[in-house]
Amino acid sequence: MKTLVINTGSSSIKYQLLDMPDGKILCSGLVERIGEAKGRIIHKTGEDKNEKKYTYDEIIPDHQSGMNKLAKLISDPKIGVISNVNEVKLVGHRIVHGGDRFHSITRIDNKVKEAIVELSNLAPLHNPANLIGINTAEQVFPIAEQVGVFDTAFHQSIPETAFRYALPERFYKVNGIRAYGFHGTSHRYVSRMAAQFLNKKLEEVSLITLHLGNGASVCAVKNGKSIDTSLGMSTITGLVMGTRVGDIDPGVIIYMQEILGLGYEEVKKILTKESGLLGLSGDNDLRSLSKRYDEGDPQAILALSIYSYRIKKYIGAYLAAIGKIDAIVFTAGVGENSALIRALSTQNLEHIGVALDPSKNEENSSVRRDISSRNASIKTLVIPTNEEYEIARQAYALVNEAI
Numbered sequence: 497m498k499t500l501v502i503n504t505g506s507s508s509i510k511y512q513l514l515d516m517p518d519g520k521i522l523c524s525g526l527v528e529r530i531g532e533a534k535g536r537i538i539h540k541t542g543e544d545k546n547e548k549k550y551t552y553d554e555i556i557p558d559h560q561s562g563m564n565k566l567a568k569l570i571s572d573p574k575i576g577v578i579s580n581v582n583e584v585k586l587v588g589h590r591i592v593h594g595g596d597r598f599h600s601i602t603r604i605d606n607k608v609k610e611a612i613v614e615l616s617n618l619a620p621l622h623n624p625a626n627l628i629g630i631n632t633a634e635q636v637f638p639i640a641e642q643v644g645v646f647d648t649a650f651h652q653s654i655p656e657t658a659f660r661y662a663l664p665e666r667f668y669k670v671n672g673i674r675a676y677g678f679h680g681t682s683h684r685y686v687s688r689m690a691a692q693f694l695n696k697k698l699e700e701v702s703l704i705t706l707h708l709g710n711g712a713s714v715c716a717v718k719n720g721k722s723i724d725t726s727l728g729m730s731t732i733t734g735l736v737m738g739t740r741v742g743d744i745d746p747g748v749i750i751y752m753q754e755i756l757g758l759g760y761e762e763v764k765k766i767l768t769k770e771s772g773l774l775g776l777s778g779d780n781d782l783r784s785l786s787k788r789y790d791e792g793d794p795q796a797i798l799a800l801s802i803y804s805y806r807i808k809k810y811i812g813a814y815l816a817a818i819g820k821i822d823a824i825v826f827t828a829g830v831g832e833n834s835a836l837i838r839a840l841s842t843q844n845l846e847h848i849g850v851a852l853d854p855s856k857n858e859e860n861s862s863v864r865r866d867i868s869s870r871n872a873s874i875k876t877l878v879i880p881t882n883e884e885y886e887i888a889r890q891a892y893a894l895v896n897e898a899i
């Protein structure tokens with residue numbers, strides 16, 4: 497079944513067409529700078545060595561036009577992978593915020609669309625864009641069933657003890673202020689893959705999963721279910737991220753406004769766009785930062801030490817929250833590729849049973865693997881994430897009533 501996975505942002509549409517249930521990627525791409533003076537489409541067909549990349553620079557006035565262009569590309573007589581857009585039978589949308597209303601993948605109807613609008617105050621940058629993606633996909637792929645996978649859904653199993661903030665109750669009851677968590681599709685996917693890797697059922701594994709990309713979060717997975725996660729009501733708390741601050745004393749924010757006289761827009765910009773690794777070192781790309789670290793640059797050493805120390809603190813906290821765990825799982829851009837971050841954040845944890853095999857950790861590989869030393873009682877795994885496949889898998893299971 498040809499299944500299109502779509503992730504619509506405020507000025508972009510990321511897409512991947514898969515043949516389900518085997519998961520073969522037929523094509524993928526990114527329509528970006530929608531509504532800007534210069535738009536761009538990057539379209540890829542084939543996999544690995546046979547991959548072909550096409551780039552088109554053209555004005556893309558709105559999402560409707562972007563969706564039409566990607567539909568034309570995937571069904572183009574020369575480079576297309578299907579002969580007609582009606583071959584697409586299923587469209588799976590990534591939707592950022594499902595609040596406490598969506599626990600699993602959902603068929604999209606008018607009620608669901610209304611809920612996405614109502615939840616927009618929790619994700620003002622993302623939910624409205626996701627809805628535009630749904631509305632345009634409905635027009636461009638009229639035969640296809642549209643389903644939504646919410647980034648928050650996996651974390652709906654988190655108990656109140658973990659998701660409530662110690663604020664006056666009314667802020668929760670009236671305003672819905674609580675931790676919701678994000679990156680759920682990725683945490684769910686790598687948990688499933690880790691269970692497979694360990695030859696266990698998902699309900700039998702307990703894990704600490706570390707999604708370390710530009711955004712980053714850690715999830716406590718007990719018996720296959722999320723019981724806590726480091727992102728909360730917003731996407732700026734928890735781990736140190738590329739440009740986001742992560743955990744911070746709220747008193748600092750009050751100080752910035754009350755004593756330093758900064759306005760709330762300025763504070764927001766500092767916390768979301770100018771902090772994290774960028775704020776500490778002037779650089780938010782782990783590749784160049786690691787090079788600077790190796791060269792002995794003190795700023796880079798401090799930034800990566802703070803980044804790794806925060807991860808280690810969460811490993812300790814979640815180990816206490818879960819009890820016994822089977823494995824720690826590293827995933828996403830940094831988690832999959834940075835041997836340095838994996839080593840720093842698990843350093844000196846032998847006493848709890850975590851120890852890496854340095855040569856396995858250094859190995860350059862893009863497949864899932866065990867990098868722990870032979871005598872470690874808690875395994876450390878690297879599992880490449882695949883959110884598109886996870887969305888397509890859940891969508892296919894839903895329409896085939898396998899969920």
Ligand code: AMP
Pocket residue numbers: 708709710711738780781782783828829830833834
């Ligand atoms: P993601 O958000 O999962 O795409 O991750 C993006 C981040 O992964 C980038 O900001 C880089 O810092 C990091 N990254 C990507 N490739 C590498 C690599 N080979 N080594 C270290 N970090 C990497």
